Amino acid sequence: MTKPDAPAPASADPEGGLASLRGDCARMVPHWSAPGPGTARPVPPSLIHGVTVPPRSARLLDAMSDYGD
Structure with missing residues (x-):
């Protein structure tokens, strides 16, 4: 008898x-x-154009402790 949390045998998966x-x-x-190390650099906010965030989404993120605090 196998354990319930034991992985299924490989033959049971049709994808391999x-x-x-x-x-x-x-x-x-x-x-x-x-990419090589150091190839990604921060982009200054003045160069970011055309990105809009709906006020409702901004308020939601602001209320989340991971983002707003």
Whole structure:
């Protein structure tokens, strides 16, 4: 008898399971490129145009302790 929290065997997943996904990702690594360190710089607020936040959303975020405090 298996434990209820035991992972399902790989054969139960028609897509191949986590091991298959990890293998696919490992094979794709050479195709991905990451920006070099220090390439992302903060953008001054004066250069940000066209972004609007509805007042209702701004009030909601302001009321959230993670954002407003």
